Amino acid sequence: xxxxxxxxxxxxxxxxxxxxxxxxxxxxxxxxxxxxCDQAKETIRTACGCNNAVIQFAVxxxxxxxxxxxxxxxxWQGVLSATTxxxxxxxxxxxxxxxxxxxxxxxxxxxxSADTVRQYISEYYADDSHEHAVEPGAVYxxxxxxxxxxxxxxxxxxxxxxxxxxxxxxxxxxxxLGYALAADGTxxxxxxxxxxxxxxxxxxxxxxxxxGEAIVxxxxxxxxxxxxxxxxxxxxxxxxxxxxxxxxxxxxxxxxLTISKxxxxxxxxxxxxxxxxxxxxxxQF
Numbered sequence: 001x002x003x004x005x006x007x008x009x010x011x012x013x014x015x016x017x018x019x020x021x022x023x024x025x026x027x028x029x030x031x032x033x034x035x036x037c038d039q040a041k042e043t044i045r046t047a048c049g050c051n052n053a054v055i056q057f058a059v060x061x062x063x064x065x066x067x068x069x070x071x072x073x074x075x076w077q078g079v080l081s082a083t084t085x086x087x088x089x090x091x092x093x094x095x096x097x098x099x100x101x102x103x104x105x106x107x108x109x110x111x112x113s114a115d116t117v118r119q120y121i122s123e124y125y126a127d128d129s130h131e132h133a134v135e136p137g138a139v140y141x142x143x144x145x146x147x148x149x150x151x152x153x154x155x156x157x158x159x160x161x162x163x164x165x166x167x168x169x170x171x172x173x174x175x176x177l178g179y180a181l182a183a184d185g186t187x188x189x190x191x192x193x194x195x196x197x198x199x200x201x202x203x204x205x206x207x208x209x210x211x212g213e214a215i216v217x218x219x220x221x222x223x224x225x226x227x228x229x230x231x232x233x234x235x236x237x238x239x240x241x242x243x244x245x246x247x248x249x250x251x252x253x254x255x256x257l258t259i260s261k262x263x264x265x266x267x268x269x270x271x272x273x274x275x276x277x278x279x280x281x282x283x284q285f
Contacts, residue, residue, distance in 0.1 A: 007176075007206040007207075007263075008205075008206070011210060012208060012209055012210040012246070013208040013209075013249075013250075013255065013259060015249050015255060016208065016209060016210065016245075016246050016249045016250070019245050019246075019248075019249045020210075020242065020245060020246075023036070023241070023245055026241075028241045030238050030239060030240055030241075031227075031236060031237070031238060031240050032056070032057055032236070032237070032240030032241075032243065032244065033240065034240060034241040034244060036241045036244035036245045036248060037057065037240055037241060037243065037244030038244070039244065039248050040057075040214070040243075040244040040245075040247040040248040040251070041055040041214075041244075043247075043248060043251045043252075044202065044214055044216065044247065044251060047190050047251055048190045048191055048193070048194040048216060048218075049190070049191035049194060049195075050191075050194040050216070050218050052220055053194065053216050053217060053218055053220070054216075054217040054220045054223040054226070055214055055215065055216050055217070056214075056215045056217075056223070056226055056227065056230055057212055057213070057214055057215070057237070057240065057243035057244065057247070058201070058212070058213045058215055058230055058235040058236075059211055059212060059213075059234075059235050059236075059237050059243075060205055060211060060212070060213065060235070061086075061173070061175040061201075061203060061205060061206075061213055062091045062092075062094050063094075063230075063233050063234060063235030064173075064201050064213045064215055064235065065086070065087050065091060065094065065095065065140075065173060066091070066094040066095055066097070066098055066233050066235075067215075067226070067229050067230050067232075067233040067235050068171055068199055068201070068215060069087070069095050069098070069100060069138060069140065069171065070095075070098040070100065070229060070232075070233065071222070071223070071225075071226050071229045072137065072138045072169050072171060072198075072199070072222060073100050073137040073138055074135075074137060075099065076134070076135055077100065077134065077135045077136070077137025077138070078100055078101035078102065078103045078134040078135070078136060078137060079095065079100060079101075079102055079103065079136075079137065079138045079139070079140050079171075080103050080105055080112070080117060080120065080121075080136050080138070080139045080140065081102050081103070081104055081105070081112070081139075081140045081141075082104065082105060082106075082107035082110060082111070082112045082141070082145070083104040083105065083106065083107055084107050084110050084145065084146045084147065085102070085104070085112075085140055085141070085142060085146070085173075086142055086146055086173055086175070087102055087140060087173070088102050088104050089146075098233075101134045102140075103120070103134065103136060105117070105120055107145075109145070109147050109149045110145030110146050110147030110148070110149045111141070111145055111149055111151060111155070112139070112141050112159070113155075113159075114155070114158040114159045114161070114162045117139055117159065117162050117163075118162050120136065121136050121162070121166050121168075124136060136166075136168060137168055138168050138169050138170075138171055139159065139162075139163055139168065139169070139170045139171065140171050140172075140173065141159070141170070141171075141172055141173070142172070142173035142174075142175070142176075143156075143172050143173070143174060143177060143180050143188070143193075143200075144176055144179060144180045144183075150180050150183055150186055150188070151188065152186075152187060152188065153187045153188050153192045153196070156188065156192065156193070156196040156197065157196050159196075160196045160197055160198075163198070169197075169198035169199060169219070169222060170196075170197040170198050170199075171197065171198065171199050171200065172193065172197045172199075172200035172201075173200075173201070174193075174200050174201045174202050174203050174213075175201075175203035175205070175206055175213070176203055176206050176207070177193075177200075177201075177202055177203050177207070178202075178203065178206075178207035178208075178256055178257065178259065178260030178263075179207070179260050179263055179264055179267075181257060181260060182257055182260035182261040182263070182264045183264055184264070184268075190202075194216070194218050195218075197218065198217070198218055198219045198222055199215065199216065199217045199218065199219070199222060199223075200215075200216055200218075201213045201214060201215040201216060202214040202216065202247075202256075204243075204246055204247060204250060207250070207256060207259055207260055207263075208250055208255065208256065208259040209246045209247070209250065210242075210246065211243075212237075212242075212243040212246055212247065214243075214247050
């Protein structure tokens with residue numbers, strides 16, 4: 001039986017399962033302080049072209065989103081998101097549970113534009129009574145978006161420039177990042193992401209891993225006490241080496257992109273089949 005429900009229907013890539021079995025009886029330090037996590041972090045830094053990045057592993061996407069946003073915001077601040085943003089509709093109020101408001105803005109096919117962000121923030125500060133409202137303290141986007149659309153490098157750069165102008169961080173949800181990186185015609189790469197946002201994460205749960213996300217802070221100062229924040233949010237894995245081993249495997253021999261390209265190819269095959277069927281159906285009338 002083949003299911004198309006979601007990308008959670010299968011386990012992990014065989015190469016990951018093999019490495020987990022090979023290292024199963026080893027004894028290492030816990031909480032991600034082991035050599036496997038260190039190696040994986042260094043490999044990811046190299047792939048991103050960001051040697052000073054601070055990297056922390058989390059067990060899942062909702063925990064990663066909630067922990068990062070909580071770390072970026074002051075108590076009186078909220079996060080800007082498209083109305084379709086994953087944090088706004090599919091995480092059971094995890095961000096709000098941390099005490100932060102999600103300020104939803106109009107989108108264009110799932111994408112948040114720099115002009116929309118600029119307009120909202122400028123109008124906020126132009127209001128003489130703005131201190132009575134929730135201050136925008138960060139911008140959240142997902143790549144790809146919940147509509148499957150992709151940001152271009154130019155769009156990311158423009159968004160980041162707005163964030164820099166107002167001194168607030170840009171955070172990119174990369175739960176399905178591999179598929180965006182492998183998409184035909186995209187000009188966004190890991191180094192492009194690292195240059196044009198302040199923190200993002202590389203999704204493993206949806207791209208070949210059993211579980212886990214690699215959170216990348218391109219501005220190390222934003223990661224202050226993040227280890228403790230990860231723990232507060234229940235996202236710190238005691239047997240942390242399981243995450244390091246998975247991500248080291250995913251970033252060996254280009255496996256992460258290989259998995260992602262296969263997924264994109266299969267999705268395109270399905271799309272083409274629907275197009276053909278629609279053409280056949282319409283030709284009958």
